[in-house]
Amino acid sequence: MDHRAVPRLVVAVLLCLAALATGCTGATVQGRPGASGLRDPYFPRAGNGGYQVEHYALDLDYDPADGELRATAVLTARAEQGLSSFNLDFSGLKVEEVRVDGVGARHNRTGTELTVRPAEDLEKGEVFRTEVDYRGRPKPVLDPDGSREGWIATADGAVAVGEPVGSMGWFPGNHHPSDKATYDVTLTVPNGYEAVSNGELASRTEVDGGRTAFAWRSREPVASYLVTAAVGRFEVATGRTPSGVSVYHAVSPGEAAGSEAALAKTSDIVEWGSRRFGPYPFGTVGSIVMPSETLAYALETQTKPVYSGAPDELLVLHELAHQWFGNSVSPKSWKDMWLNEGFATYAEWLWAEDHGGVGAQRRFDAFLTGDTSVDAAADNDWAAFPPADPPGAEHISDDPVYTRGAMVLHRIRQEVGDEKFFDLLRGWATDHRHGNASTADFTAYAQRRTGHDLKKVWDVWLYGEGRPKAPR
Template identity: 45%
Template sequence: MALSRSARRTSRLLALATAVAAAASLAAAPGAVGAAPHPTPGAPGIGDPYFPNLGNGGYTPLHYDLGVSYHPDSGRLDGRTTLTARATQDLSTFDLDLQKLTVDRVRVNGRPAHFSRTGDELVVRPGRALPRGGRFAVTVVYHGVPEPLSGPIVFGSKYGWMKTKDGVFVACEPNAASTWFPSSDHPAEKATYDIHIDAPKGLTGVSNGRLVGSGERGGRAWYHWRESRPMAPYLATATIGKFTVRTGTTPGGTPIYVAIDPTLPTGKVDVYAVTAAATDYWSKLFGPYPFEETGAIVDDMPEAGFSLEVQSKPAYSAVRNETTIVHELAHQWFGDSVSVKQWKDIWLNEGFASYAQWLWAEHRGTSTAHDAFRKAYRSVPADDPFWKITVADPKRDTMFSQAVYQRGAMTLQALRERIGDRAFFRLLPAWTARHRYGNADTADFVALAEKVSGRRLGAFFHTWLDTPSRPALPGE
């Protein structure tokens, strides 16, 4: 039976409609070519073997706008943090690291978002899925009494948010930034920062970068700091207390801000002068100073037996000696500007800063790095547990062991003697320039050392960084 012209036209339209519907159905089918993406949760961590749940998957942090209001009498912190980030996948939910503090509300792109807590993870479900490649802003309002962390990691000391007699001392390496603000708390997750500090009148709030505003209102003082260079979360601070502040510029022209607790005796070292001199000398040796301001925060915090390379202003829990100051300032290049990809590479921070102490003594004419190396080497017997730690992967609870510091420094002097001064002092600024404001690992350093020196150095680094025994002393 033959169809009429009208019927044939109707048939063709029906066939076309059927084909379009089938194509749409195929496109929507899971796994089909051209399928619409299905939003999935971001990972609760970035997979660092030492701290598996630090950092977060599914997005890249770009900027933190961080506000903290502190009440020393009660220890209460009221916080409001807005993180601007870029989604790296289509996100149904994502995590922030936040330890113990109470979350009051969360908004994503200005709209209320559902949230829940799983251990130290704050899980956020936005009202709408976030598309891959798109920017978004999450605002968290929270409160509580931050608690410092403790344990074997940091010399058995408390660290993080530490209450002092007149305020708080904040030094967070390696995993305590999330005790006082929600973050992606891993050094691979760098961002820029605006940090707003609100405290009782008469107290000073000191943070990273440059002070862009301050004032008083209603019996309270406020300070607005801006760190415009990428920063790892553990390097952020909001130290509050009574401080004597001195500002100026180093002889080389870098702005400097030094805050010292006036109750501390300062006669044994001029923190301002040493900070200025070391900043300028390291700028000649390691490459241009990487931040907008240098300085120091010197507080009275006896429970913290350490200092920390807080970005732009190292934090000292008491007045420290010249050696400590030059160590922490060297970290501005090695650790702050060039940060580790994973915590197992911590020798790239501590070994370099410890070696800088030997370079400073050489600069001052009190000792050579060659002599300091041999003195340190011979002071540790071959059967000492010191030599059992593999510096390239020292393990979480011993990541700040003396071996990481001292054997790391020995490795650098042994390298210097292997490749010669000319290549070695080209290598240091080449390293800080290549990875400026970024992250790197041991393999990156080995590769660059080989490129600069023109030598194969894999066996050398394996001996000094990976072998759990005392290497032979060069030249013997």
């Protein structure tokens, strides 16, 4: 052996070992498969590794008469590693063809995973375009807590809702809240129907065959569970808030009268929220009100929350508060749900406090004592588990995530005082605007922003087991 070659051999071996995960043949490092899930603590198969989506263009053709969806999804993404294959989360519908950068790609389905193998490996940092043609009659996705999501057909249309993983039931994607993207959604439906999605209506065009194409555009990033599409014979009302945010309400005719008073508060809520939480994070706001039997819940779909039946004022307030907390500042994982729901619940308390209702302190005390004369929900099981640590996927929307999450915020307010507390709320929403954040991000930010040691609040109220006692 030529001993002069030993150092070079050692270096080559070390480089090869370092690159084992990407494959190593001689001196060439090959692409490797992207992960089929992001190991979310509650939904480990949700999302996919190896790439980040930058933009979705969804072209959806739907006829309520036969319930069939004919669609093309175009994903523009950036490879975060060399990729020999990558996965998309997709459930139920038939895939007809897949192309990567215009070239046909091999693909196969296993459960809710669509694996795509490009004709050539993708390089790290490469921006690539994936097109998926698909069709079928979408079926609802069953949530771990038993609720339905995904594409839900109605008597005269349909609505798509996605929290937590239902969006995979109507379009292929990287369906985890940590991968946010911008969207263009075009819905083509028979004349006489309205079709609504997130963001702003870019165009409304009559096309061949007695159909109309509605093109919607979301310029700000959206987590895929917050994307919606709705088809129906809606009554549409438009306007603008005093600060210039465009308003678009789409309401099922049978729910119009019952919705009128609550939806009329939309502008007031946006203006109030902008004072309390910082500037409204989107260019448009509104609602989609479906027939009451459609869903068992409302959802804060970005810019246009979906309501099943006529909402009341507090429900509208709650879903619009999510536009700051949950939509603009989105969770890094589903374990961080209290950052969505605790904040939106506390926004309800603040709205009441600012509008002559029950003050937040009195409501906090009522939950501690179970005083239902102050709040009808005061005897709920809000202490069943710590809000930052639900016991399983079926519990991420349970009472502790909402109520005890709100109580965590009130405990911070008690510790630091109103001036620092409201500065914290505005700072959190502003500094993490259009991004993602975890519970650890929030606790560190809260201590840094307020200058207070809040460890006892975290230990007792955020992570502690059992029912906390009233602070002294």
